[in-house]
Amino acid sequence: MRRIAAAVVMIVLGVAATSAWAQDKGTVRFAYLRLGWSATEIIQQEKLLEKRGWKVEWSVIDPIPGLVNAFAAGHADVIDMSTVLAGRMFEQGQKVQIFGVTTGPTTYILVPTDSSIRDVPDLKGKKLGAIPGSSAFQEMNAYTRQLYSLDLTKDVALVTGMTPPDLATLIGKGEIDAAVVWHPVVDSLLATRKFRVLTDQDTLWRQSTKRPGEPVMVLYLTSPDFARKHPEALRDINDAQREAVEIWHTRPDVAARAIVAVTRLPREVVDSAMRNTKKMLHGLTDDSVETILTQLRIARQHGTILQSDVWTAPDGARKVRDELFYTPR
Template identity: 25%
Template sequence: MSSGLSRRSLARRSFALLAAGLATALAAAPALAQEKVVRIGYQKYGTLILLKNKGLLEARLKPLGYTVKWAEFPAGPQLLEALNAGAIDFGNTGEAPPIFAQAAGAPLVYVGFEPAAPQGEAILVPKDSPLKTVADLKGKTVALNKGSNVHYLLVKALEKAGVAYADIKPAFLTPADARAAFERGAVDAWAIWDPFQAAAEKTIEARQLADGTGIVSNYQFYFSTKAFVDQAPQVVDAVLAGVAEVGAWVKANPKAAAAEFSPLIGIPAPILEVALARQQYDVKPLTPDVAAQQQQVADAFAALGLIPKPVRIADALRAPKS
């Protein structure tokens, strides 16, 4: 009998411990469910890297129960590949990468844009190059990052000069590899954006054949995914508000911004001041005019066979807030 009581007592104690453990686990479950993360992709230059460096966004998102995970990418196409793969929730690029991404089926949503900065990208040649105009690029090799904003600059600059895109030889290289090829004379020209553009102009006296003035707008766009916009629109708005706050600071303090950028990207502050002066650093909801210009980019790439199918920018716009 004593043994039976002992076994019953042990069973009661075991059940009590199990029940207590289950209650603790159930109590912890809501807390764990509230530990949400927004994953943001950024490049070495732009407002998002400053937003990361200043730590402003974390404070904005804490009341919403979100933390931030940052991921660096070498250029826009790689960033949007990650968005398409579900590896990030938010990021920004120039005009061309979202066209390629949308054509590949990426569920991206345009959530904002920065005003035009046509001087922030250019087609460069070495200082002693015999090439004097964009028309001189016929039959020449041009380095560029495939699917980046300068891809569209090159297409439109050639069109304006009366040169078919098929009449040049594109060399698809990342900015670092393109700079190396440009310096050793392996390519005739280089289509590139700031701050790499400003660095090449200053350090090796690269010469412009053309920048975007009168050719392209060179907008910067901010993106999320349809799923994340639907799930957490308030988080998207908080990120955009952080971008606007940092952008206003850059415009008001260009020297301080250049000094903060310099160690992050390894380019001297005086060069960065030149690059910063070419940007607008603001963020706004897309307007019908900007969406129409982006559709022109998509149509140009489709006509050249650079994307596998036409895309409709309207299909990727954020729905108006109710």
């Protein structure tokens, strides 16, 4: 009898679990960067949204412009995006809202181990590889302009790449003197022991702002229309992100397998990048909103990509809070 009762319990539990998984809340079209390093890989591979009742149409995109264009064309409901580019989309009139954060500082400037470049001002006149349209480059340029009066678009010989692997190839072949790269590609380069860190985003942020905490590198975007119609989807995405960050820290083997499956990077590179990542994030707190606003203000004051005075106007912060941010409830 006990065996029969146990079997019945297991069947009931299995049916309940299957029913919960099969609950159809609707469809979310979710696009993200292959090398965006946002833990979205874990959400996809571990089916964390499907387990919450959503059908997800996943798109993994390589070039940053491709992701921006997919969202602008209405082909995605939710995307991951870097902070400054989210600001750029907003000021250009795209209907975007930030509803969650994913990743802290990720960006570094690397030079060859035997390079004569010892400090940031030494980059002047050197060949610097970067993706000019990336938030990573734009933030680093704002900091170097503010701290060193060094414009990485004018005071160096800028060599453009389309994707982070392009930059790895350029510096690996010795065709550039330095590169602006981020996790996990930075880790693949450091693993060769042929390169070293000149500076990083977190260091420049702290020097620039004198603020505690870390900058937000990657966040989640949606449209006001989708936020209004599907607030539960955004709540579940933030909760799935929370679980993905938990898996990152408590089940690193599961997290690494998911990231390898999406990025196609060697396992040892992913393991190293996970260890070296300073902060993975989730949700949207008042502190993260203030951090993002500070980053966008610095990017406007000292960078070159943001053009609107909304980031620096006395009443700008209130307007941006009301229009750019959405807190799922």
